[in-house]
Amino acid sequence: MGHPLDTDLTDARRQLLGARDLFAPSELFHENSKITASAAHFTMSAGALTVAARGFKRFQHALREPLPRADHDQLADIITARRSCRTFNGAPIALSDLSSLAYLAMGAQGEGRRCLPSAGGLYPLDLYVAVGAVDGLAPGLLHYDPLEHTLSRLTETDPLRAIRDAVFIPEALDGAAAVFLITAVFGRSKIKYGERAYRFALMEAGHAMQNLLLAATDRGMGSCPVGGFIDDRLHDLIGIDGVEEAALYACIVGHPA
Structure with a gap:
């Protein structure tokens, strides 16, 4: 015993x-x-920010191998032209442009593959579009279906006001046409990768965002990636719990002022 x-x-x-x-x-x-309304700030001196922004690693005593000048093709021009835009002119964007942004960010291709890499092909990300001013599309919050390439309407009220109350740069919503919201349903990847799935979800959100930003740049649109937001305000807007599915990234788009 x-x-x-x-x-x-x-x-x-x-x-x-x-x-x-x-x-x-x-x-x-x-x-x-997570950022809450009672702790919605980051503390760092202006001098420290300047130094941090210029930081990179350099091996002072290592032998340097020169590289040829980087070729500039159409893709290189788009990458180097990308800038974060925080002032928009209020004009609506074309529905065809919104469609292209959604597809190139996270759309599905043949055999279930999509426009971004995903660990194990499990695709934990979801894409929502908060529409303010899009030709042929009433304001509201919509969910993007990458397999059917359609939008499912979730609300019929202008969601940009709620997003303004959630982000740290509310002035960037002035004149904006739409906001793309990237969320992750972590369980889709955890079933295979366990805790490592969290890292993969963050990586994939970055892949999707870069696709979206470059697609906007190619179309002459302004875009601004936003990672600073009060999490639960976005969760409440979307109707998710912030645990099983949580907001990771947002992108404001419109015509630059």
Whole structure:
């Protein structure tokens, strides 16, 4: 017969393992990195920001190998022309442009593949479009279906006001036409990759955002990626819980002023 202490330790271990499953480290990190209305600020001096912005790694004593000048083709021109735009002129964008942005960001190609890489082809990301001024499309929040290339309407009210209350640069919403919202349903990737899936979701959000920004630049549109927002205000707007599905990234688009 086992010692009572052994039984107690076994029970305790089971409880700890159960708690780990209940509170996954990635979920705890995501929760702790959320921005709330009561703590919506970042603290850093102007001097420190300047130094950090210029930071890069250099091996002073290493032998340097010269590189030929980078070729400039159409793609290179688009990449180097990309800028974050925070002032828009209020004109509506064409529905065809919005369609292209959604497709090139996260659209599906043949055999279920999409326009961005995804670990294991599991595609944990979802795309929502907050429409303010788009020709032929009433204001509202819509969800993008990458397989059918359609939008499902979730609301019929202008969502840009709610987004203005959520982001750190509300003035950038003045004159904007739409905002793309990228979320992740982490469980789609966790089923294979466990906790590593959280990293993959963040990487994939970056892939989708760069696609979107370059597509906007190619069409002469202004765009601004936004990672600073009060998480639960966006979650409330979309109607998600911020745990199983959470907002990762936003992109404001429109015609530059």
